[in-house]
Amino acid sequence: MNDTDPHGDDAPPSTWKHGDALGANGTPEGKGSSIVARAVTINRPVDEVYAYFRDFTNLPTFMENVERIDTLDATRSHWVVKAPAGKTVEWDAVITEEEPNRSLAWTSEPGADVANSGRVEFRDAGLRGTVVTATIAYDPPAGIVGKLIAKMFQREPAIQARRDLRRFKQLMETGEIATAAMTRKQREEEMA
Numbered sequence: 085m086n087d088t089d090p091h092g093d094d095a096p097p098s099t100w101k102h103g104d105a106l107g108a109n110g111t112p113e114g115k116g117s118s119i120v121a122r123a124v125t126i127n128r129p130v131d132e133v134y135a136y137f138r139d140f141t142n143l144p145t146f147m148e149n150v151e152r153i154d155t156l157d158a159t160r161s162h163w164v165v166k167a168p169a170g171k172t173v174e175w176d177a178v179i180t181e182e183e184p185n186r187s188l189a190w191t192s193e194p195g196a197d198v199a200n201s202g203r204v205e206f207r208d209a210g211l212r213g214t215v216v217t218a219t220i221a222y223d224p225p226a227g228i229v230g231k232l233i234a235k236m237f238q239r240e241p242a243i244q245a246r247r248d249l250r251r252f253k254q255l256m257e258t259g260e261i262a263t264a265a266m267t268r269k270q271r272e273e274e275m276a
Contacts (some may be wrong), residue, residue, distance in 0.1 A: 088151050088226040096098075101252045107191075107204045118219070119219065119221045120219070120220045120221075120222075121214060121217065121218065121220070121245075122217070122218055122245040122249050123216065123217040123218070123249075124215070124249040124250065124252070124253050125209055125212055125213055125214070125215050125216075125253075126213050126214050126216055126252065126257060127212065127252045127256075127257050128172050128257060129208075129213070129214065129239065130185050130206050130207070130208045130214050131185050131213040132256070133206055133213075133214040133216060133256055134184065134185045134186075134206045134214075136207060136256065137186075137188070137204065137206075137216075137252075138259075139187065140153045140155055140161050140220050140273065141153060143156065145261075146248055146251040146252045146254075146255050146261060147248045147251075148244065148248060148251070149165050149167075149244055149245060150163065150164070150165050150166075150167040150245060151164045151165065151166060151172060152164050156176065159178055159179040160176060160177065160178050160179075160193075161176070161177050162175075162176050162177075163175050163176075163177060163201075173197035174196075174197055175192045175193065175195075175196030175197055175198060175199075175200070176193040176195075177190045177192050177193065177196075177197070177200075178191060178193055178194065179189065179241055180192060180201075180227050180250050181190075184208075184238075185206060186205065186206055187203060187204065187205045187206065188203070188204050189201070189203040189204075190202055190203075197222040198222055198223065199222065200220060200221060200222040200223070201220075201222075202218065202220040202221060203218075203219050204216065204217070204218045204219075205217045216252070217248065218245055218249060220245060259273035
């Protein structure tokens, strides 16, 4: 075990060898029966990575299925996210824990289309930059059937978490996201 993590493991909480992934260092309040965790190392200082992520209006720039996030106040936000079959799901989220440049945890408020909670940790990796670990717990709409449908349409959180973190890394390191497809912003600029 190391000094910064009582579990002695740098892996995402869902893969810890010791301890409960949904405990104090996992996802808050345990909202969500399915857990997804991914990590990426971004070659930027921890304060830059945290600051960009903490401004929730930035998240749609690299989170492919997030249409928009409206900041309601210092700790609450409203999320609109693409779902399979051209639908969207929405929820209000509240920050349950925040330690600047180290971690950010949230949970959805009652009435969410998709009950969820999560935690993103930012760890200084010295000359390598910042290790970002995202752990999300969620209840898929329509249970297991909804999860299978989401997977078929590539909208399942486990698939998206990996892709979104890869895009976040590209954006933070190069200032852009490499893509073969035209982005919404590019389409709008071309049509203007």
